[in-house]
Amino acid sequence: MNAPTxxxxxxxxxxxxxxxxxxxxxxxxxxxxxxxxxxxVDGLIIPGGESTAISVLLxxxxxxxxxxxRLAEGMPTLGTCAGMILLAAEVIDGRPDQERLAALDITVRxxxxxxxxxxxxxxxxxxxxxxxxxxxxxIRAPLVERVGPGxxxxxxxxxxxxxxxxxxxxxxxxxxxxxxxxxxxDTRLHQLFLDVVAQAGDAETGPVSAASAPHQQ
Amino acid sequence: MAAMAPSxxxxxxxxxxxxxxxxxxxxxxxIMDVVNADEAKVAEDAGAVAVMALxxxxxxxxxxxxxxxxxxxxxxxxxxxxxxxxxxxxxxxGHFAEAQVLQSLGVDYIDESEVLTPADEVxxxxxxxxxxxxxxxxxxxxxxxxxxxEGAAMIRSKGEAGTGDIKEAVRHLRAILGDIRRxxxxxxxxxxxxxxxxxxxVTLVAELAETGQLPVPLFCAGxxxxxxxxxxxxxxxxxxCFVGSGIFKSSDPARFARAIVxxxxxxxxxEIVAKVSRGLGExxxxxxxxxxxxxxxxxxx
Numbered sequence: 001m002n003a004p005t006x007x008x009x010x011x012x013x014x015x016x017x018x019x020x021x022x023x024x025x026x027x028x029x030x031x032x033x034x035x036x037x038x039x040x041v042d043g044l045i046i047p048g049g050e051s052t053a054i055s056v057l058l059x060x061x062x063x064x065x066x067x068x069x070r071l072a073e074g075m076p077t078l079g080t081c082a083g084m085i086l087l088a089a090e091v092i093d094g095r096p097d098q099e100r101l102a103a104l105d106i107t108v109r110x111x112x113x114x115x116x117x118x119x120x121x122x123x124x125x126x127x128x129x130x131x132x133x134x135x136x137x138x139i140r141a142p143l144v145e146r147v148g149p150g151x152x153x154x155x156x157x158x159x160x161x162x163x164x165x166x167x168x169x170x171x172x173x174x175x176x177x178x179x180x181x182x183x184x185x186d187t188r189l190h191q192l193f194l195d196v197v198a199q200a201g202d203a204e205t206g207p208v209s210a211a212s213a214p215h216q217q
Numbered sequence: 218m219a220a221m222a223p224s225x226x227x228x229x230x231x232x233x234x235x236x237x238x239x240x241x242x243x244x245x246x247x248i249m250d251v252v253n254a255d256e257a258k259v260a261e262d263a264g265a266v267a268v269m270a271l272x273x274x275x276x277x278x279x280x281x282x283x284x285x286x287x288x289x290x291x292x293x294x295x296x297x298x299x300x301x302x303x304x305x306x307x308x309x310x311g312h313f314a315e316a317q318v319l320q321s322l323g324v325d326y327i328d329e330s331e332v333l334t335p336a337d338e339v340x341x342x343x344x345x346x347x348x349x350x351x352x353x354x355x356x357x358x359x360x361x362x363x364x365x366x367e368g369a370a371m372i373r374s375k376g377e378a379g380t381g382d383i384k385e386a387v388r389h390l391r392a393i394l395g396d397i398r399r400x401x402x403x404x405x406x407x408x409x410x411x412x413x414x415x416x417x418x419v420t421l422v423a424e425l426a427e428t429g430q431l432p433v434p435l436f437c438a439g440x441x442x443x444x445x446x447x448x449x450x451x452x453x454x455x456x457x458c459f460v461g462s463g464i465f466k467s468s469d470p471a472r473f474a475r476a477i478v479x480x481x482x483x484x485x486x487x488e489i490v491a492k493v494s495r496g497l498g499e500x501x502x503x504x505x506x507x508x509x510x511x512x513x514x515x516x517x518x
Contacts, residue, residue, distance in 0.1 A: 011482050012266060014241040033483060048242045049266070050302055056264030056475075057482050081242070093301065095261070110301060116325035117348045119235045120228040133226065139238045140303065140325070183238050 004197045007032040007041030011057035013049020013082060017182035021190045027197075035062040043076035043173075043197040046083030048139070048180050051091075051110065054082055055099040064099070071103045076173040076200050078193040079103075084169075084176035085110060085142050092145060104171035105148030112143035112159060112178075124179070126155040126168055129188050136167075136179040143178060144169055173200055231348030236370035239303065239325065239350055240434040243267055243371075243457050247447070247478050248436075250274045250461040253292070254299035256470070263474035267303040267326070269459065270296040275332050275379030276462035276501065279511065285333040287315040290322055297323065305352070310517055311337025313346075320349040326371070327351050329364075331516035332378045332461075339518065344368030354438065356389045356514055358396040362417035362425075365433055372431060374455070375514040376439015379462050381503025383440040385514055386450060390437060394454045401429045439514065442467070442500045444480030444493050451484035466501035473497065 003026055008018045010031035022029040022045070032038050044067075046054075058064045071077060071087075079087040090107040091098060113119070119140055123133035143159050144166035155168040167178040168189075173196050181189040229235075246266030251257040257268045272288045273281065287308055297304045303325035308315035310329055315336075319327050329342050331354050344351040345368035354375035355361035361372045374393070376386030400411055400422060408426055412419035424432060437455035441447055442463040450458060458481050460474075467473040476493035483489035 010245070012245040012264075014244055016244070017241065033486070049244075050242065050246060052261060052302055053246055053264040053266045053478070056262075056478065060479060095301065115323045116235075116239055116303060116350065117320065117323060118230060119239065120230045121232055121234060122228045123226040137234055137238050139235060139242060180238060183234065183241065 003027050004042040004194070004201060005030055005040055006194070006197065007038060007044045009044060009046045009054070009063070009083075011061065011063075012053045013047040014180070014182060015047050017180075018045045018047050018080075018190075021182050021187050025187055025190055025194055027194055032063065033061070035066045038063055038066050038070065041075075042201060043078070043193065044070070045193075046077065046079040046086055047182070048081035048083065051082040051085040052095055052098060054086060055095075055097075058086075058099050068101065071101055071174075074173050074200065076193065076197040077103060077175070078190070079174070079176040080180055080182060081139065081141055081178060084108060084178055087174060087176055089148070090146070103174045104169065104176065105151055106144050106166070106169055106176070107146035108142045109145050110142050111140050112165075113138060113141055114160065116140055121184075122157065124155050124157065124167070126189070128154060129192065131188070134181065134186050134188060135184040136177075136181070137183045138179045141167075141178045143167065233370070236350035237433050240352070240371035243303070243436075244434060245482060246457050247474075247481050248305065248457065248459045249464055249474060250459075251296060251465070254295050256465055257296045257299045259471050260464070260474055261300045261302055263471060264478040265302060265474065266457070267305055268296060268300060269305045269307065269328065269461070270324075271307055274462040274465060275513070276381070276466055277379075278332060279379040279509070287312070287318065287333070290318065293319070293322055293324065307333055308342070309333040310335035311340050311342060313342045316342050316347060316349075316351075320347055324349060329353050329369075331375055331513050335516050341367050341517070344370075352436070354514075354517060355393065356517075357392045357415075359415035359417050360517060361393055361431060361435075362415060362421045365431070366418050366421060369433065371434050371436060373436040373438040373459055374450075375517070376437070376441075377506040377509065378439045378513050379504075380440055380506045380509060381442040381463060381466070381501040382506040383442070383446045383449065385506050386437050386439045386441070387453065389439075389514070390435075390450060390453045390455055393431075393435065397425055397429065397431070400426050440506065441477070442503060444476045444490050444497070447477050447480045448484040448487075448490045451481060457481070462501055468498035473500070
């Protein structure tokens, strides 16, 4: 497969950081604001930002319906922070009218650690990533409160109640993180995503369905 | 094999990366001034990425005169309770005790703002000593770098708040971004001259020369009143917009808010900016920035 084209949903948020990482890893990055942009991508990143704002902008854009279609067809997708919230099946402490893309069967709590003064950096062990722990930046971050069958949990951290809760999850070609791998200079989670994109491209027999996508070892 | 146990490595809060990180998350968004919970809800409904909680918008501060101070904590708490997006609030320039109060209230970003009456004619707040991040205004690159050296995690143009006249914000953005472009062309010896001219630390000037950008996000504030104003400043190189009086002094705040959000995202797409501008109603009346008695943008040192 040639270098894939990775879209970054550019309605709002830290788009530039994702574009930089994707470029550093040798893939082509494209800002996605309209349906015509989405049509060109092999995989999509939904960045960090304010999930309520991105949701409003998705609702008025021509990207929403084709995005739902591509997700249903198994487009490889990476969501970080706000991206994780948008891709979740259910959201706690969100707005009732917030768009839910429901690309993976998880329930996410927004602002689960508190306000900005509670935002933090830490080192995180992530299943399937070789090498030292990944440096993770959690900014007004969400936490996963429930995972459905078929969702793999790749990393956990303790929530406010002390219980360990998932912060990196994968269901088929959809990968989500509650923190910002794009901010800390470690590209391994993006590389894992590019591997998912390459596998989907190699399957080549058409779109990979979310249920049958092979899992990255 | 990576362990699946919860990470028990220490957590560090209030770091540079965490402070600047929230500013990164606000990029491409609109931060709206609101004076009560209802306005905060209008802002959130319209897709604001954050709200600035204050007692009076700059146009009213200008009209009323007197000393403008930090808002009542009860007002800030009411606004915090009304929305799920980040809440910012303003402290007077140099008034670190007001900033301490705002931090204790759990405000997500503190604006050390020239819109309020300055408390110190020489010093700004030492922002490194706070866990909460700060945004500061700047009219030129030297001011921006001095604020960053004091710990600001976000810079915004000052513009001329409360006028609805975009000219000063354009001047400030062009001054900051123009000098950055020139510094990237300078040789290493000239960087010392630039540091002297800008009255800024040479380490920050050298970092600029290498990266071609400020080490923190640069947003626009002061005078944005229409969707086209937002599209203009975004194309000039601003990374997000603060809109103060421009929304709630317009004829239809909910529509103006929504239209400015759309224009900030689709700033290069004139068809979308035209669509959201059509039949929008009256923008805030405004006041030509050259005719105002008090130039707020001249506050700060």
